[in-house]
Amino acid sequence: xxxxxxxxxxxxxxxxxxxxxxxxxxxxxxxxxxxxxxxxxxxxxxxxxxxxxxxxxxxxxxxxxxxxxxxxxxxxxxxxxxx
Numbered sequence: 001x002x003x004x005x006x007x008x009x010x011x012x013x014x015x016x017x018x019x020x021x022x023x024x025x026x027x028x029x030x031x032x033x034x035x036x037x038x039x040x041x042x043x044x045x046x047x048x049x050x051x052x053x054x055x056x057x058x059x060x061x062x063x064x065x066x067x068x069x070x071x072x073x074x075x076x077x078x079x080x081x082x083x
Contacts, residue, residue: 002079006072013065020058029054 023029031054034040035051042050071077 001082002075005079006069009065009069009072013062013069015044016058016062016065020055020062022054023058024052031075 008024019030023044028041029051031040031042044051070079072079
């Protein structure tokens with residue numbers, strides 16, 4: 001189970017870091033749903049505070065998931081319980 005969770009968290013962490021990296025060239029970050037208006041996006045030009053806050057949050061979450069995944073795969077961390 002720890003191998004499966006390690007690979008899953010590794011993919012999620014890499015995905016967050018890829019989205020974060022691509023936002024530097026695109027100039028916007030997705031931030032979930034905005035109800036019936038579509039998805040919520042923070043643009044670097046229009047909302048710099050929200051953009052950089054989400055950038056930092058994505059970066060921290062991606063690094064945390066990567067570190068936990070590496071710990072799981074190396075046997076240093078215990079896997080999450082199934083219940």
